[in-house]
Amino acid sequence: MATQQLTESTFEQTIKDNDIVLVDFWADWCGPCKMFAPVFEASSDEHPDVVHGKIDTEAERGLAAAANITSIPTLMAFREGVLVFSQPGALPAPQLAKVVDAVKELDMDDVRQQIAEADAASS
Numbered sequence: 001m002a003t004q005q006l007t008e009s010t011f012e013q014t015i016k017d018n019d020i021v022l023v024d025f026w027a028d029w030c031g032p033c034k035m036f037a038p039v040f041e042a043s044s045d046e047h048p049d050v051v052h053g054k055i056d057t058e059a060e061r062g063l064a065a066a067a068n069i070t071s072i073p074t075l076m077a078f079r080e081g082v083l084v085f086s087q088p089g090a091l092p093a094p095q096l097a098k099v100v101d102a103v104k105e106l107d108m109d110d111v112r113q114q115i116a117e118a119d120a121a122s123s
Helices: 011-017 031-046 061-066 093-105 108-122
Strands: 020-026 051-056 074-079 082-088
Touching (some): 011 020, 011 051, 020 031, 031 051, 031 093, 082 093, 082 108
Antiparallel strands (some): 020 074, 074 082
């Protein structure tokens, strides 16, 4: 599956409607972003069960600000609508594959329980 361009109007629905979504925050002027782009595209071909979305931080400044993007490229992974991974920097293909595998293997019941416990502890 090819990568999808995500916008403020499609982002939330894409996260809700898909089990796993990887999001690459990038900009056209960013050298590391351009180096990461083919790695991300190849991952989308290798993992057709995972939505690979790209957000142009120049065109989608509001979305980038809402996601607290301070460095690009930044990779985020969502599973069942929950942000489970966020890291700035271009990943080499083997590391990206490890991230995808780790996200697929998550026990989401355990993740939700940990989130609930953290929320309760901060209240």
